[in-house]
């Protein structure tokens with residue numbers, strides 16, 4: 001197994017001074033430092049292009065950072081491929097555009113990684129899959145293909161697919177932004193339940209009501225840096241920074 | 253208007269075109285009958301398709317049908333090889349590694365810019381003659397037990413001509429592989445980036461990402477092009493007649509010098525090729541439609 005780095009035992013994710021540049025001289029994020037505690041729900045908000053997605057995608061190695069360190073559950077997310085593989089197994093991710101595998105049934109979408117990565121048998125994987133589908137409220141769609149589901153249902157399957165790996169952290173990148181308004185609620189409800197059950201979550205969202213209600217902490221990003229962070233009520237009721245105030249006044 | 257209904261309407265243009273075509277055929281047929289100094293003798297052809305074996309009285313494949321079967325075997329194994337090469341090189345062409353991409357690129361360019369006939373000779377003289385002998389494949393095949401030899405004959409080629417068959421298959425695989433690689437590369441690139449990202453995020457290994465997520469989706473979009481490439485392989489396989497692989501064109505050449513029934517033989521050969529390729533493209537269309545109906 002990998003060599004675990006001693007960090008605050010309570011920190012599941014520890015980010016130190018990370019920077020990410022895209023080709024063309026775009027500095028998507030600049031020297032971000034932050035920690036995520038076990039069982040904590042962090043909501044990341046900020047204007048479009050502020051680097052929220054980039055930040056999230058760095059946390060499971062979807063984007064490679066140019067500077068700084070990321071440690072997930074004691075494992076450094078560095079050049080070492082074994083470390084990266086171990087981390088992405090432990091970190092679930094839900095995308096704005098669902099990204100279900102369109103050529104597989106719902107069941108296979110959820111079973112695939114359980115079997116291939118965790119080495120579970122068909123029976124074990126099926127059992128977990130059915131339990132998860134019940135939990136997200138769409139057991140009856142087990143044998144449907146993604147194209148036969150509504151957006152809200154697809155996103156709930158995507159959440160179930162990520163949960164099937166029994167992750168230590170879940171990342172959500174605007175999980176409801178691609179949904180019709182009437183479907184946003186059903187997905188947020190699943191996420192809320194997950195938070196109540198104690199899942200550690202980092203959630204990029206535009207749903208301020210959800211953020212305020214569910215988040216332990218709000219992180220506000222702008223132009224690739226964390227401008228302000230704080231406990232949810234405090235953050236919304238008494239923002240300190242000018243940029244935060246300007247942003248909140250525009251969207252609330 | 254109901255979509256597609258215009259397809260079934262018989263227009264004046266259709267009538268004119270069909271009439272013109274019939275007229276052209278009649279004219280051509282009459283010219284051939286009246287002016288061509290050629291004694292048609294179609295009756296020689298059937299025995300080259302199916303004939304009755306003298307000793308047993310059973311119906312067996314005539315030389316042209318044997319040639320057709322050899323063409324099919326040749327094209328099948330070449331296509332299998334080309335597909336493997338195509339997947340490998342197609343992936344090489346889009347990896348992050350610069351040198352891997354360069355290798356893939358050089359291979360594809362080399363194959364696409366070399367006359368296939370030259371490749372046939374290179375493979376025949378270097379691989380067919382030298383390598384198969386050096387590796388002892390040739391003698392192994394020749395000295396294999398009778399049962400094995402029969403299986404080899406059924407699946408590949410008669411043991412006596414195995415070296416030719418092997419180099420022909422390799423030539424075609426390597427040549428068609430370059431085109432396969434480009435098709436597969438395009439197919440992989442047509443799969444949305446989010447698919448790879450989702451497969452990555454659930455922890456699948458790189459090879460599992462390809463095997464379960466990317467390639468199955470790529471195959472769906474490129475299956476018409478793959479079927480087309482297989483049909484090209486069948487057509488291109490005629491070229492290996494020059495190294496005496498007994499496929500359809502070679503059989504045609506042989507028969508022609510033995511019987512001088514030039515026109516009958518080549519018309520028959522053409523029809524046989526067409527039955528094979530036309531049948532396959534019809535089958536490919538049906539499969540494709542099935543897949544579309546299933547909606548993914």
Ligand SMILES: Nc1ncnc2c1ncn2[C@@H]1O[C@H](COP(=O)(O)OP(=O)(O)OP(=O)(O)O)[C@@H](O)[C@H]1O
Pocket residue numbers: 022023026027028046047048049050051052053054055
């Ligand atoms: N693949 C990429 N290549 C080049 N530039 C990129 C890429 N992805 C993001 N960027 C740039 O990086 C910056 C941060 O983008 P990012 O997607 O992280 O923002 P965001 O906060 O998620 O925005 P949104 O709310 O619109 O999703 C933007 O300037 C964006 O244009």
Ligand SMILES: [Mg+2]
Pocket residue numbers: 052053054174
């Ligand atoms: Mg984003």
